[in-house]
Amino acid sequence: MNRPASSGTVGVSIRNATKHYAGFCALNDVSLEVAPGEFVSVLGPSGSGKTTLLGILGGFVQPSSGSVFLGERDITFAPPHKRDIGIVFQNYALFPHMTVAENVTFPLRARRMPKSEWPAKLKAALEMTELGGFGDRKIHELSGGQRQRVALARAMIFEPRLILMDEPLSALDKQLRETMQIELKHLHRKLAATIIYVTHDQREALTMSDRIAIMNKGRVVQVDAPERLHDHPVDSFVAGFIGEATLLPVSRIDDNSVDLGGTRIVSARPIPHNLKLFLAVHSEKLTVVQDGGDTTANILSGTVSETLYQGESVRIFVDLDHGVRLSLRVPSNHENRSRMKAPGERIAVRLHPDDTIVVPQAP
Amino acid sequence: MSASSTDPSLAHKRGEQRLVLLLLAPSLAVVGCLLIVPLCWLVWQSVRQDGAFTLAHYARFFSDAVYWTTFLQTFRIAFIVTAATVLLGYPIAYVAAGASRRWSIFILAMVILPFWTSVLVRAYAWLILLQRRGLVNSVLTDFGLIQNPLALVNNELGTVIATVHILLPFMVLPLYATMQKIPAELTMAGASLGGTPFYVFTRVFLPLSLPGVVAGMVLVFVLTLGFYITPELLGGGRTYMVSMLVSRNIEVYNEWGAASSISIVLLACVFLVFRLASLIIPFERIMGAR
Numbered sequence: 114m115n116r117p118a119s120s121g122t123v124g125v126s127i128r129n130a131t132k133h134y135a136g137f138c139a140l141n142d143v144s145l146e147v148a149p150g151e152f153v154s155v156l157g158p159s160g161s162g163k164t165t166l167l168g169i170l171g172g173f174v175q176p177s178s179g180s181v182f183l184g185e186r187d188i189t190f191a192p193p194h195k196r197d198i199g200i201v202f203q204n205y206a207l208f209p210h211m212t213v214a215e216n217v218t219f220p221l222r223a224r225r226m227p228k229s230e231w232p233a234k235l236k237a238a239l240e241m242t243e244l245g246g247f248g249d250r251k252i253h254e255l256s257g258g259q260r261q262r263v264a265l266a267r268a269m270i271f272e273p274r275l276i277l278m279d280e281p282l283s284a285l286d287k288q289l290r291e292t293m294q295i296e297l298k299h300l301h302r303k304l305a306a307t308i309i310y311v312t313h314d315q316r317e318a319l320t321m322s323d324r325i326a327i328m329n330k331g332r333v334v335q336v337d338a339p340e341r342l343h344d345h346p347v348d349s350f351v352a353g354f355i356g357e358a359t360l361l362p363v364s365r366i367d368d369n370s371v372d373l374g375g376t377r378i379v380s381a382r383p384i385p386h387n388l389k390l391f392l393a394v395h396s397e398k399l400t401v402v403q404d405g406g407d408t409t410a411n412i413l414s415g416t417v418s419e420t421l422y423q424g425e426s427v428r429i430f431v432d433l434d435h436g437v438r439l440s441l442r443v444p445s446n447h448e449n450r451s452r453m454k455a456p457g458e459r460i461a462v463r464l465h466p467d468d469t470i471v472v473p474q475a476p
Numbered sequence: 477m478s479a480s481s482t483d484p485s486l487a488h489k490r491g492e493q494r495l496v497l498l499l500l501a502p503s504l505a506v507v508g509c510l511l512i513v514p515l516c517w518l519v520w521q522s523v524r525q526d527g528a529f530t531l532a533h534y535a536r537f538f539s540d541a542v543y544w545t546t547f548l549q550t551f552r553i554a555f556i557v558t559a560a561t562v563l564l565g566y567p568i569a570y571v572a573a574g575a576s577r578r579w580s581i582f583i584l585a586m587v588i589l590p591f592w593t594s595v596l597v598r599a600y601a602w603l604i605l606l607q608r609r610g611l612v613n614s615v616l617t618d619f620g621l622i623q624n625p626l627a628l629v630n631n632e633l634g635t636v637i638a639t640v641h642i643l644l645p646f647m648v649l650p651l652y653a654t655m656q657k658i659p660a661e662l663t664m665a666g667a668s669l670g671g672t673p674f675y676v677f678t679r680v681f682l683p684l685s686l687p688g689v690v691a692g693m694v695l696v697f698v699l700t701l702g703f704y705i706t707p708e709l710l711g712g713g714r715t716y717m718v719s720m721l722v723s724r725n726i727e728v729y730n731e732w733g734a735a736s737s738i739s740i741v742l743l744a745c746v747f748l749v750f751r752l753a754s755l756i757i758p759f760e761r762i763m764g765a766r
Contacts, residue, residue, distance in 0.1 A: 171664070171668055172667070172668070173664055173667075192667070193664070193667035193668050194667045194668070194669075194670050194671055194672055194673075194676075196668070197670075198668060199668070199669070200664075200665065200668040200669075202661045202664070202665055203661075204659070204661060206659065206661035206662050206664065206665035207665075208662060208665075208666075208680055208684075209684070210683050210684060219666070219669050219671070219679075220669040220670050222679075223666070223669055223670040223671035223672075223675055223676075223679075224670040267669065268669075271669070271670060
């Protein structure tokens, strides 16, 4: 074994991976390139194939066809213990009969690393995850957040070339989850490791990732940076999955405008040529028209049907004149609330052409 | 906050306790009449002779060689049977716990099915299979593997074979229950962290399945100590176990005092086994195999 001193951070390349189960295609021709040191999230609803993809990367599932490369090395058929991939499992998968230190040093013992190196590595791993002094604790004595850290320490102590995380924060409460998201991001920077992070939580993915791969029905639909995904979704699935969007069916008028129930909506982006088109309206991109104002924008008018107070913001549901409903979100400050329309009142909202996203229907 | 006697929640609680007692009464009566009382009677009998107190029945354990050779043989058989059921049962439980649902049900059914046949029937079945001109010996002779029939029955070996068969479910079921609760992610994690399948098995799976092993061992060991029909039928008169000593004392010698003292000592042995096992894992886990 001679690995480069930099712990050999490498990229991952998944090439045309397909997995069939009896009469069911869990993964359909998936390709994904992850650069060395990159943090990529795999985001999708349950049943979208992300668990299968994770299994193929970890070596627990054999692809029906296609291959997986870790750097230059083809690991498609390598058994899990020969892959050099650190995995953080959804329920942490800590060994309940071992202490924190025994859990964390498990990879060193399993790999028969010289015993003299253990103490220093253990200390570094525990300090990195802020677990100093917890070495002798039993697993059942730890809180959820601490268990999470142990799982992390254990997955990185052997300096794996890739770290896989399977919904590692899903068992934590909201506040802790947000703290851990930031910690994970810092940790990623410190380790300079390549991380593939599987989640169904779009906010988590948007917060932490360099890029996000959106999966649906066994396919990777779009791989992009968070802002690109949000503002340039490739189809109605991505548009509906990322952010809080309402999808309204529209028809094409010309290269930069569509028809929404008789209203011409102008977009700053070229309109695709597909048959079925949707206008993706994000709640936060709509503003209430006070009086006259900017006439270059698209104006949608209708009746307020419901307002929902949600703490930091108020969500307003509007029934447009031609029968569809959309929602917008305004910060719940004094100014907005004093001007708030009551249900039944007329309202006009503005959508800037730059924010006007028209997407084709997902296949 | 005053806990006055008119507090409705207290009154409710008291009513609930009364109801629980009432519901428990039948089972308490059964345990009392059929277990506690006979046990006391057994202890009483073991220290009586001709209407007077005596320890003569217990003294015989030190003076009469048959007593302790019988106990020794019983314990040896129990050890052999326990070891054999672990060796046979562990792989069965392991495969059943790792198999798909349909297969694990099938495997467990195969293990439990004989359980529903009477012990007597199974003992005779083994007799037919293992005797000098039985199926096993005739097949082995026909294939020329042996010249003379093996002595497979009417000895300790026959007793052990049949007892292992009868008690195997008591080993497999607690083992399966324990193994089935070991999350698959643990072995996956072990593998991803660099452990070979053998390393992960010895460091992760085996230690976590130990409570099931201990539970199964205790059950099989204790049940073997009290086995009667199997050694009687398959032991050929040469295998003498404690239960047979008890029955001889009553049937042949009409010595109720001696029989009682042997039973009490055997019971004490069983308690000792449980006590020793509970030093390793808690008693509730042996019984419930949690």
